[in-house]
Amino acid sequence: MATNRKLRKISDSTIHRLSIYYRALLALEKEGYDTISSKELAKxxxxxxxxVRKDLSFFGSFGTRGLGYPVKQLMQEIAEILGINRAWNVALIGVGNVGSALVSYKEFAKQGFVIRLIFDNDQRKIGSNHKGIIVSDVADMASLIPEHNISIAVITVPGSAAQKVCDGVIESGVRxxxxxxxxxxxxxxxxxxxxENMAIELEHLSFSLRNQEPMIAE
Amino acid sequence: MATNRKLRKISDSTIHRLSIYYRALLALEKEGYDTISSKELAKxxxxxxxxVRKDLSFFGSFGTRGLGYPVKQLMQEIAEILGINRAWNVALIGVGNVGSALVSYKEFAKQGFVIRLIFDNDQRKIGSNHKGIIVSDVADMASLIPEHNISIAVITVPGSAAQKVCDGVIESGVRxxxxxxxxxxxxxxxxxxxxENMAIELEHLSFSLRNQEPMIAE
DNA sequence: TAACGATTGTGAAACCATTCACAAATATGA
DNA sequence: TCATATTTGTGAATGGTTTCACAATCGTTA
Known part of the structure; x- marks a missing residue:
């Protein structure tokens, strides 16, 4: 059981790595590993x-000295810590290019994130069917979101509309x-x-390329 | 001019914020600001x-004491630092849901990231036209990528194929x-x-929701 | 059952990023 | 032109994260 220790200030990086460990363990399980050492996992x-050890130690002691961590069990521990050992109801707002792509994205549901509602403000899209879900009018968010017990909103509208949509989903109780x-x-x-901003990631790459040669001047 | 100072170890966070400043400045320019103080920008x-000041100071001194930073000029400085004052040729590998969405994504080209080549390994997709670009066979990467002077590869293939594709683009000279x-x-x-891993971001949200109440036990 | 090798869990040390605080520089208004 | 208010740029202080290093613990083998 993921222990309730004094888990006060866990850093974003640690949470991020927990996700990474989880994926690694999935692969390790498939490869038939029963246990894995921090050394191997880190490599x-x-x-x-x-x-690896420090990250895990924030949440409990899951390993066995001399042996390592039990793959399956650690996976479950991390799933519980991350809250992905259950389903979360998700609403998607905006069915443009990115939105449509996400509806069809299988990894989504695999991790327990289930898209229950889709919204748009375009009359031509409202009422249409996306992978079995009828697109609703954004105007109906306030009633539909609480009704469907939505915990997470994914915003895929143009930048100009995003803040308004954001205010709307929060108004509807999404946190x-x-x-x-x-x-x-x-x-x-x-x-x-x-x-999730791909422009920023590209700019990061662009920066790196531009400064490839360490550029030590002066 | 973005100066060549001893820009040795710039942290990822700083680069990330540079992107944020750039977007903020874009907005400020539209709103008619000529200058902006670090105080205002930070707010x-x-x-x-x-x-804000420390981040910028790594690259030079762009402000005027008592006044602030000149909006237009600072924008250009940051653009130069990030390397987005020029065009970069991009290749997209994998025309699934996500790949297709990216081809149509306008912000992309706006920032100077121009998709020149699209690859897939599906015979039904090869030869088809996506926004004016003919989909090529991944088998031809080695010749086409150097030919088109591609600097950045965007990988949107399923996880199972990603490492192989990754090795391929590196082989072709992409860095x-x-x-x-x-x-x-x-x-x-x-x-x-x-x-860019949306599952990890969702897991982060899931973690936060699950630990909403600080969970002080023991 | 005892001895050995492996590996965890964790304080302490080292490292890195952020914030503080202030001198230096500039704008502004009298 | 001078006095005042503002804001930058930056060393120093602080706070946070990562790495180190080692005692504690366990599995394995003889």
Whole structure:
């Protein structure tokens, strides 16, 4: 059981790596491993053994000295820590290119994130069927979102509309948002916001390429 | 001019924020601002004034004491630092749901990232036209990528195929990769890799929701 | 059952990023 | 032209994350 220890300030990086460990363990299980050492796990993910152990130690002690961590069990522990050992109802707002792609994205549902509602403000899209889900009018968010017990909203509308949509979903009671629009959304302190901004990632690559040669001057 | 100072170890966070500043400045310019203080800029992006100044100071001194930073000029400086004051040729590998969405994504080209080539291994897709670009066979990467002067590869193939595709584009001379496949790619040290993994972001949200109440036990 | 090798869990040390605080520089208004 | 208010740029202080290093523990083998 994922223990309730004093899990006060867990850093974003640690949570991020937990996701990475989880994927690694999935692969290890498939490959037939029963146990895995922090050393081996770290090597696979280009991390350090100490980091793996420290990350896990925030949540409990899951390993056996001299042996390592039990693959299956650790997977379950991490799933529980991350909250992915259950289903979350998701609403998708905006059925443009990105939105449509996400509806068909299988990894989504595999991890327990189930798209229950799809919204758009385009009359031509409202009522249409996307993978079995009828597109609703954004105007109906306030009633539909609580009704369907939605925990997470995924925003895939154009940047210009994003803040308004964001305010709307929060109004409807959503407290976790994944934003694909290329803008910085403003949310209250009790709302969790994550951004997926491919322009920023490309700019990072562009920076790296431009500064390839360490550029030591002066 | 973006100066060539001793820009040795710039942290990822700083580069990330540079992208954020750039977007903020775009908006400020539209709103008619000529200058902006670190205080104001920080307030808009929920950062601290000191952070803004420190970030910028790694690259030069662009402000005027008592006044602030000139909006237009600072934008250009950052564009130069990030390397987005020019065009980069991009190849897209994999025309599934995500790949198709990216081809139509306008922000892409706006920032100077121009998709020149599209690859797939599905015979039914090869030869088809996506927004004016004919889909090529992945088997032809080795010749086409150098020919078209591609700097960045965007990988949108299923996880199972991603590592092989990754090895292929590196073989063809690409040194910057944006990976959408939900796997940890292995690349040599001189290749820049960024990951866009929406499952991980969702898991982060899931973690936050699950631990909403600080969970102080023991 | 005892001895050995392996590996965890974790304080302490080292490292890195952020914030503080203030001198230096500039704009502005009298 | 001078005094005042503002804001930058940056060393120093702080706070946070990663790595180190080792005692504690366990499996294995003789």
């Amino acid at each position: 696979r993910e280009k991390l350090t053994p100490a980091q 976790a948002i994944l934003n694909f629009a290329p803008v910085n959304l403003r949310v209250p302190n009790d709302v969790f916001l994550r951004n | 808009r992006e929920k950062l601290t004034p000191a952070q 910057a990769i944006l990976n959408f496949a939900p796997v940890n790619l292995r690349v040599p040290n001189d290749v820049f890799l960024r990951n």
